[in-house]
Structure formats: structure tokens, C-alpha cells
Amino acid sequence: MTSPITWQHDADYERARIGRVFNYRRPSRYPIAVVEASEESHVDEAVRLAIQKQCQISIRSGGHSWAVWSVRDDAVLLDLGKFKEIELDEKTGIVKVSPSVTGRELNDVLQKKGVMFAGGHCPDVGLGGFLLQGGMGWNCKNWGWACEQIVAMDVVTATAQRLCCSENQNSELLWAARGAGPGFPAVVTRFHLQTRPAYTCMRSSAYTYAKKDFKKAMNWILSISASFDPDTEVAAVGAFTPESAEPYTTILFVTFKNSEEEALAALKPAEDSHPPGAVASFFFKETSISNEYIDQGAANPNGYRYRVDNAYINDDADVVDVLEDAFTTLPTRKSFSLWLSMAPGSRRRLRDMALSMQSDHYFATYVMYEDAADDSVASNWVQSIMKKVEKHSEGAYLGDADFQCRKTRFWGNEQGRRLMDLRRKWDPNGRICGYLDAGDGSRVNGLPNKHEWKL
């Protein structure tokens, strides 16, 4: 074996086990060894090692899954953090990229070539976990899911076989990769992604309302978001501001255009129609992908413990009522709740792929704190919010989920069944760690794809 390997008894084991894990709510789970791959052949070797040791293999790309899915008991942990490749074909606009590359690393390279990839909002999320979950990237409501831009991928299977997957070969693995999340039954070593032309004029606006005006702010944005400009992302965030004694609600717009005239035309309807009484606002502020990464990075800082959950709210629900507590009763000053407008994209027929759950309203809550003693406060608050929200939800997004705390629907019924069948076909022995539920018992069976709490 030529790949760097750290065993459980080695001095460096703790760094290798959790050094690249984003969530400081670190798990008490212990792999037998960590393989830090820096080239594709190391991936083959890691899979062979797991076969030889008759244990499972878990995978880490960017280390940002909230529930730390990469760290599993008694498995070989394959860490792809040192395996970095970005290769753009300027003629086709297709970029070949290894899964540990982050959205910021990719766009730093692409921007110089006049193209972009609508990856995750936070700079340091790995493309591996992000794309496999579907990928709620920039302006997802209009441009679609990031996984729809995977034109092909290279994988190493559970039996250590290298395969290329596209619409023409091994297409069922491509179908699964677009939405299987941490239950994908192979290791992806390279994505081939279709980029889009970069935008030369990005502008943003924001309107912040006091807690008493939560309903006013939400009713306004709900009334205009679905038909808003097609190159503009629209979100609402409930959070404390540095000065506020209570959580405020901020309605945010980020537009991607190629001229000031277009950007102004996009953002003017919000400026003209926003309700009076905003405690703070800005209009038509110059921004860029790099600036947005800085802001998003600041909103999700390193070094904190996070407890996160999410739901797609039913289109016919009273969204304002369903989300009021989540936005206005946040348990810590750093926590925030998010409503992301998904319409009109959520109303189009999705292509045939595992990802099959969406509604007009995406909701997620991110509880952030420093002290392990607050774990139960954070957990209880999230549970109480989700108990109410789930009654009005279609299901949830894998990217902000933790199946150890709550299982729900993540796919349409037919897609969920097909995905679990494909997992059994491609990895009948459950070599590759799957969905980490309570006690890690689901293994080859996968998830039931049912609301656990809904009455």
C-alpha cells in the first residue's frame, strides 16, 4: 500500500479522524484507520483495504456534513482532502473536478476563464457531499439543482472496480448520484460538470424587520418571490443582529446579471414594494461571488457546535404561521433560520433522477453554540420546532439533515424504492457506509423514506 494511512494506535490519529470536520459537535465514533488519498490509486487501495479487513469504508470530501457522516465506528475512513484536481475544457465548458474541491476553490479557477459553477453558498463545502445530495447552489430556484450539471463521473465501486458513469454507460449510478447523498453505493473520484458563463454584474438588496414585523415581512416576500426576476436568488433569514435584543427578519436578494441596467431592473420591484418600517436596508449593493463567500463564511463560522434540521413546507401551508417560532425564538445569538424561495423551479417537472423532493418553500434552522453543556438545549429547541413544521412538510433535504435525530421523506416514493434497490445491487454487502441513523443500523436496507413524526 503506497497511500498514507493512519491507524487507530498512531499518534496522529485524532487529527486524521476529525481534524477536517466542520462541526465541533464531534462524534465518539472511531474508524480503524484513516487513508488520506492524494491520487486516484489511493482510492482503489482504500477500498481494497476495507475488503481485506472485512470492514466498511466511509468517505470524506469537504468534511462539512453537519452530522459528520464520514466518521464511523470500525470502518476505514477515506479522506479525499489532499486529492485536488480541476481541469477545464474551455471548448465545452466542462470541468473535471475531484470531490474535495470546494465551491470557492473551483470558482476561483473558473472566474479567470469567464465561467462559473453554481455550487454551495458557503465557500468551504466540498463538492462531493454537496453534489450527491442534489446541491442547493446559487439561484437554485431558477437555475435548478447543481447535480443536474453532472454530465459524467468516475467512480470506484464497492468491489474496487473503476467505472465511468454517464447517460450512456452505467447510467443508473449517475441517476443515483443525483440525490442519493451519503447512501451513494460507490466512491466518486471525479465529477465532470457543465459550467455556465460568469456574470459580470452582481448586485444585492436587503430589508431587515424587527421581530414584531415578522409576519409583514414574510407576507410581502411570499407574495412576490415566485415571479421575481429569474436571475435573482430570494431568501429570508431570522437572526440576531449585533445590536438587536431579539431576532430580526432580513429579506435578501442577490442578482446575477451582465449590466447595471439589467441588475437595477431586477431589484427595483423589491425596492418599490417592500413594506415600510424596515429597521435597516440596502439597495443595489455591488457584490461578487467572492464577497458572497465571505458573508456566508461569516454567517457559518468555524469552531462552533451546530445542530441543524430542515423541511420542504407544503405549498398550501400557512408558511408564515408555520415558521414564526423558528424565526423569532432562536435559542442562541449566533443561530439563524432560513426560508429559501424555491419557486418557480419547484413547479417544473424534475428530470429522472434520485432527487425528487421539493416544494416552493425550503426551510432550515441552524443552531450554533460553543459549549457541549448546551447540546441538549440546542437539540430540544430544534426538535420542538420540527415537531410543528413536519406536520406541514413534504419531506426534507439531505444536505441539512441528521437521520440520527429524525427520519423523514427524502425522495418520492418510487425514486426512494429504486434508490434502495440500486444500493443493494451495487453494494450488496454494505461495504460503503450508508445512511447514519441512530445506532448506524440501517446499512444495506437504507432509509424507510417515511415521515417519522408526522401525525
Ligand SMILES: Cc1cc2nc3c(=O)[nH]c(=O)nc-3n(C[C@H](O)[C@H](O)[C@H](O)COP(=O)(O)OP(=O)(O)OC[C@H]3O[C@@H](n4cnc5c(N)ncnc54)[C@H](O)[C@@H]3O)c2cc1C
Ligand atoms: C457551512 C455549511 C454551508 C452549507 N451550505 C450549503 C448550500 O449552500 N447548499 C447545499 O446544498 N448544502 C449546503 N451545505 C450542506 C452540505 O452540502 C453538506 O453538508 C455536504 O454533505 C457537505 O459535503 P462535504 O463533501 O463537505 O461533506 P463530507 O462530510 O465530506 O461528506 C458527506 C458525505 O457525503 C458522502 N460523500 C462525500 N464525498 C463522496 C465521494 N467522493 N464519494 C462517495 N460519497 C461521498 C459520504 O457519505 C460523506 O460522509 C452546507 C453545509 C455547511 C456545513
